[in-house]
Amino acid sequence: MPRKPTKEPSRKRSPLAWLRRWSLWTLITGALVMGAASLWHGFVAPPGPTFYMKQEARRLGQIAYVWTPIDDIAPVMARAAVAAEDANFCNHWGFDMRAIREVLERGGARGASTISQQTVKNVYLWHGRSWPRKALEAAMTPVVETAWSKRRIIEVYLNVAEFDEGIFGVGAAARHYFGVNAADLTDRQAARLAAILPDPKNRSASQPSDWVRKRAASIMDGAATIRRDGRAACFED
Secondary structure, eight states: OOOOOOOOOOOOOOHHHHHHHHHHHHHHHHHHHHHHHHHHTTTSOOOSSOHHHHHHHHHHSOOEEOOOOGGGSOHHHHHHHHHHHOTTGGGSSSOOHHHHHHHHHHTOSSSOOOHHHHHHHHHHSOSSOOHHHHHHHHHHHHHHHHHSOHHHHHHHHHHHOEEETTEESHHHHHHHHHSSOGGGOOHHHHHHHHHTTTOGGGOOSSSOOHHHHHHHHHHHHHHHHHHHTTTTGGGOO
16 A cells, blocks of 8 residues: 655744744834834824833923924034034935944944934834844834935924923924024024034033033034035035
8 A cells, every 4th residue: 555645743842943033024114113203204294202212201201302303403503513413414325334334443343323324213113222123213214214305304303303401303402402492592502412423411502511512613614614515505595
């Protein structure tokens, strides 16, 4: 009699293989969802507060945050932020490769994050250093750069950046530090707000240290320079 074919023993997937597959699926799904959201937010203001703002609101009890359209923000504030954080903002597609190479040559691991990357992190992701977050940030930054104008990116950035403990966005920051509307910020005030980034909890724009004063003076010069040489053209009318 012919022998009956024996069944192949079922292969059980190892927990590690399952975890890898699940992690990859989560990253892909998250990137697709956030990519769709970023396309929508090219026209509609991102919902506030962000994930990080909610965390801080729970920790502190409340936060100060009001969305301020870029037309209601003094133009020098955008120039100051770009001069301080990302002078080549108009010339890159989300990643400043020259800055990244310089950081790597110095042996550092931080300091090359663009305004586009920071905006993606602040709006859609969580704070802290982890590979999943960096992977999502790297995947989403080109999407935001493609879907949003540079003017839109700087508008959102100025509205979600943290300027003091529980103070989010330039509208709240202008009131908090100087008692003025964002539209009325002077060159010096804008430079001081930019100078406290990205460490606003340990720096003050209204009671600046000597270091903040010197950095603000440098930012004022940088803001004037990028206006003259055209590096502010992509986000100014």
